[in-house]
């Protein structure tokens with residue numbers, strides 16, 4: 001791709017274009033102070049517990065969102081059976097994730113039934129709901145799905161790199177999203193998004209870019225909330 005213009009590249013590498021164009025915002029999510037504090041070993045454990053409880057609520061709202069992406073893939077994809085396999089794999093992983101949250105919460109003494117969603121979480125869940133309606137195109141929904149998963153994958157993989165001081169008791173959390181298998185799953189989602197964007201109209205591409213930006217902003221707000229914000 002080196003040295004090629006956008007026209008020569010076509011629309012096939014749209015996610016790459018956005019990641020470059022919005023690099024500082026994206027790094028604001030994947031290198032957030034909350035993540036840095038895990039990586040540097042000086043995380044405040046009450047922040048971690050806040051994140052754990054809030055993310056459990058988020059994941060419960062995320063499941064119907066992913067189910068809605070699956071429904072959209074059924075009719076809206078150019079390669080629906082292959083896309084549906086990837087997305088169904090995501091649903092299966094979320095089933096496991098919910099069990100993990102319950103186990104982890106009991107380990108940390110977090111009472112999940114007492115958790116009240118904070119504003120940033122409510123806003124993010126409302127945003128997910130807005131993407132679930134049938135009028136939202138598959139291309140937009142799959143772009144959001146990829147971005148949501150990619151931010152977690154890159155954030156937690158960052159905590160597992162050589163030389164980091166991630167506390168032993170948080171290694172499992174980081175592995176959950178930072179492992180190679182989850183990385184490959186994110187790559188599959190990204191390829192689907194790029195394939196859909198390649199044949200999309202300019203209007204859809206613009207909408208998808210805005211959706212990508214909203215996801216990254218919500219992710220930053222989510223970390224802020226966990227890191228002592230409101």
Ligand SMILES: Cc1ncc(CN)c(N)n1
Nearest residue numbers: 055058059148149152222
């Ligand atoms: C806020 C948030 N964003 C993403 C993920 C990864 N499914 C998550 N669990 N929570």
